Amino acid sequence: MSKQKHEIAVFPRSEFGKNAARRARRDGMVPVNVYAKGKENRSFYVKSNEWEVLSKQDFSLAFLINGSEKIGVIVKEEQINYMKSYVVHVDFQEVDLNEEIHASVKVVSTGTSAGENHGGVVEQIMHEIELVGKAQDMPEMVEVDVTDLDLGQSIMVKDVKLPAGVSSKNDPEAVIFHVVHADEEIEVAAPAEGGESAEPQVLTERKRDEE
Numbered sequence: 555m556s557k558q559k560h561e562i563a564v565f566p567r568s569e570f571g572k573n574a575a576r577r578a579r580r581d582g583m584v585p586v587n588v589y590a591k592g593k594e595n596r597s598f599y600v601k602s603n604e605w606e607v608l609s610k611q612d613f614s615l616a617f618l619i620n621g622s623e624k625i626g627v628i629v630k631e632e633q634i635n636y637m638k639s640y641v642v643h644v645d646f647q648e649v650d651l652n653e654e655i656h657a658s659v660k661v662v663s664t665g666t667s668a669g670e671n672h673g674g675v676v677e678q679i680m681h682e683i684e685l686v687g688k689a690q691d692m693p694e695m696v697e698v699d700v701t702d703l704d705l706g707q708s709i710m711v712k713d714v715k716l717p718a719g720v721s722s723k724n725d726p727e728a729v730i731f732h733v734v735h736a737d738e739e740i741e742v743a744a745p746a747e748g749g750e751s752a753e754p755q756v757l758t759e760r761k762r763d764e765e
Contacts, residue, residue, distance in 0.1 A: 560694075564586065565599045583599040585642075588627060614628065615689045616629070618646065626690070654687055655689045659684075661696045662695055662698070663697075664698065665699050668704040672704065674704075674733040676733050680729070698730060708729045714730065
């Protein structure tokens with residue numbers, strides 16, 4: 555599992571309104587709000603260049619550093635002015651590190667599957683997995699080793715090893731990766747009206763040289 559702490563310094567904000575926000579952006583700062591259940595909401599600034607770096611990373615939990623205080627948060631909303639290419643503001647939701655959260659976490663493969671050496675192609679069916687667990691235990695991404703995956707074999711949700719205290723909300727039998735022959739014909743049952751399965755449709759998948 556890939557798991558690391560993402561931290562960014564915050565600075566108290568006492569001025570509000572559009573003019574204050576414009577001055578802050580000219581000074582390279584982004585206004586942020588921190589919402590907390592049962593607690594008073596708080597307002598800060600973060601440095602825009604530091605937020606730009608952090609926002610491009612995959613994370614489920616971040617820490618705002620306010621002097622000696624460390625606030626665990628998840629991103630609630632990031633508002634961007636796409637016409638002028640700047641972040642208007644960011645809203646965070648403070649989390650209790652001892653309470654469970656739900657998160658959609660990216661799934662990535664590692665290694666080269668055995669099936670690829672036998673003319674196969676690895677197909678990734680699921681790109682995100684739904685997890686539940688304490689915020690501090692949540693991985694940034696789920697890495698799945700496909701090295702031993704051979705032709706005709708699959709890796710399902712139930713096969714993935716998750717951190718202690720973290721579980722998946724997905725169907726345990728749901729396929730994440732499988733290996734098919736490059737020229738193999740796959741039967742896919744298309745759902746019919748009323749939820750009943752129609753006759754299987756035959757789809758041919760071919761690996762082109764330019765791919």
